Amino acid sequence: MTDMRKKLYEVIFKADTPSGKAFDVVLIICIVISVGVVMLESVAQIRQNYKTPLVAAEWFFTILFTIEYILRLYCVPSKLKYARSFFGVIDLLSIIPTYLSMIPGVRILRVIRILRVLRIFRVLKLGNHTRQADILRQALYASRQKISVFLCFVLTLVVIIGALMYSIEGPPRENTGFTSIPVSIYWAVVTLTTVGYGDISPQTPAGQFLAAIVMLLGYSIIAVPTGIVTAQIAHDTHKNQIPCPNCKTKKHDSDAVFCKKCGAQLNQCE
Numbered sequence: 573m574t575d576m577r578k579k580l581y582e583v584i585f586k587a588d589t590p591s592g593k594a595f596d597v598v599l600i601i602c603i604v605i606s607v608g609v610v611m612l613e614s615v616a617q618i619r620q621n622y623k624t625p626l627v628a629a630e631w632f633f634t635i636l637f638t639i640e641y642i643l644r645l646y647c648v649p650s651k652l653k654y655a656r657s658f659f660g661v662i663d664l665l666s667i668i669p670t671y672l673s674m675i676p677g678v679r680i681l682r683v684i685r686i687l688r689v690l691r692i693f694r695v696l697k698l699g700n701h702t703r704q705a706d707i708l709r710q711a712l713y714a715s716r717q718k719i720s721v722f723l724c725f726v727l728t729l730v731v732i733i734g735a736l737m738y739s740i741e742g743p744p745r746e747n748t749g750f751t752s753i754p755v756s757i758y759w760a761v762v763t764l765t766t767v768g769y770g771d772i773s774p775q776t777p778a779g780q781f782l783a784a785i786v787m788l789l790g791y792s793i794i795a796v797p798t799g800i801v802t803a804q805i806a807h808d809t810h811k812n813q814i815p816c817p818n819c820k821t822k823k824h825d826s827d828a829v830f831c832k833k834c835g836a837q838l839n840q841c842e
Contacts, residue, residue, distance in 0.1 A: 580647035606633035607686045634670040662687045711804040718800050733760040741779045748775055764790045
């Protein structure tokens, strides 16, 4: 790697140097401004009055991000590895929509640039936050079977509730909104999740009684997945606090088998 490529690599990819940090800060500011331009362009009145400046700003940021993407490919040791990485894909997707702006509906995907703001984790060195996110990810993964069973139960429940409501409020009654079982299932989902759009509502006493039961049931349904994940996090935390049988060291990783200090086997104290 030449000296120029090494210097570019340090500036673009290393946030622990003054030049690298400055580059990331300027990049994040440009990303935020470019996303703001996309949002402003979606407002009809602003788009009509400031169409030319908005288009010019959009192309300015697109060309800027294109140059940045090319420089990243130029200085990175493994171009294919970077191109396939999360940030590599996001960097590419952030510039493609503008070049494909002639296709209806594609330009709005420019807002995906906001995902690039995740680079702020490198700038601010929020390592502790990423570790906490990893703890949550591990808890979700460990609870995947329980959550899957719960989701299957909820899906079965909304089908049953929808069918019951259709039998109560559906044809031959008119103007109730419950015209079919799928529509009734939609109502059950909206009601069970406590969203309550109000576009469909039961009119008969029996339908209103069932709706009240579903509303009350919705609160308990919402609490279940939260309880599952919370219990798993508490279990992992407790497991991590179990001391090593040899040196009494605590706070091991949730998947640790051996002590990080002395190497003793940890499963002896589970």
